[in-house]
Every structure is written in structure tokens, then in C-alpha cells.
Amino acid sequence: MIGSSLRAAAAHDCRVVALDVDSDNVTGALRLYESLGFSTVRTRVAWSLSLPPVAAG
Numbered sequence: 001m002i003g004s005s006l007r008a009a010a011a012h013d014c015r016v017v018a019l020d021v022d023s024d025n026v027t028g029a030l031r032l033y034e035s036l037g038f039s040t041v042r043t044r045v046a047w048s049l050s051l052p053p054v055a056a057g
Helices: 002-011 029-035
Strands: none
Touching: none
């Protein structure tokens, strides 16, 4: 599916494509992206905090 999308984009004169992916993915997806020619150009860290619900008062 990724390969088909890349070919379709190229057929419509798209010259640059990018992915936002989870670098902690343990499925080997990063190797797949690299095998398709993608390379890491930037990394981003996202922080989150789960807050408990506020009791109705």
C-alpha cells in the first residue's frame, strides 16, 4: 500500500513525501520505511500526563 501510494504520488509530480511515525514501534516498521528509501531527518518528543477526573462538587 505504501509503495502504491508513492508511485501514485510520483505519477502526479509529487517530489517529496514524509511520514510521522512512532520510533518506539517494535514491529520493525522503521526497517520497512528505510527499505522504501525513507530516512530520519527529524525526531520529536511528545510528553503527556494523564490527570484524574475532577469530582463534581
